[in-house]
Amino acid sequence: MPGVVSRGRGRRSISEINMVPFIDVMLVLLIIFMVSAPLITTGVVDLPSMGKAKQRPPSVIEVIVGTDERIKIRIDKADPEPTTIPALAARVNELQGGRSDVPVVIAADKAVRYESVVKVMDTLQRAGVQRVGLAVKQVG
Numbered sequence: 001m002p003g004v005v006s007r008g009r010g011r012r013s014i015s016e017i018n019m020v021p022f023i024d025v026m027l028v029l030l031i032i033f034m035v036s037a038p039l040i041t042t043g044v045v046d047l048p049s050m051g052k053a054k055q056r057p058p059s060v061i062e063v064i065v066g067t068d069e070r071i072k073i074r075i076d077k078a079d080p081e082p083t084t085i086p087a088l089a090a091r092v093n094e095l096q097g098g099r100s101d102v103p104v105v106i107a108a109d110k111a112v113r114y115e116s117v118v119k120v121m122d123t124l125q126r127a128g129v130q131r132v133g134l135a136v137k138q139v140g
């Protein structure tokens with residue numbers, strides 16, 4: 001409640017903010033947060049990690065998805081040959097020659113839409129390709 005001061009002719013009110021209730025509320029909130037903070041459970045996120053192979057496989061089939069979403073297949077660092085999504089599964093199975101231990105690595109530029117990479121992975125999985133991985137670029 002504002003105080004009233006009388007000087008001379010008239011009475012004038014003093015407009016001040018009373019800080020005591022504000023400080024009381026802040027202290028109560030501080031105590032509530034200090035008591036409830038240890039009770040809050042934190043969520044743990046398990047991020048996938050990249051493992052290191054002991055030795056490079058003798059043969060690797062690399063499926064390259066370009067920025068124009070064209071698909072190319074490269075075998076053991078040879079020149080890539082273009083292909084299409086419908087012919088991809090048959091071509092990879094032909095290159096594997098019935099050996100399921102030959103890994104298939106999908107390499108894509110960072111500008112490629114995620115949907116294109118997933119479509120390639122889905123096509124390979126439907127064709128029964130067991131070892132499908134994503135190529136990663138090591139930084140540093």
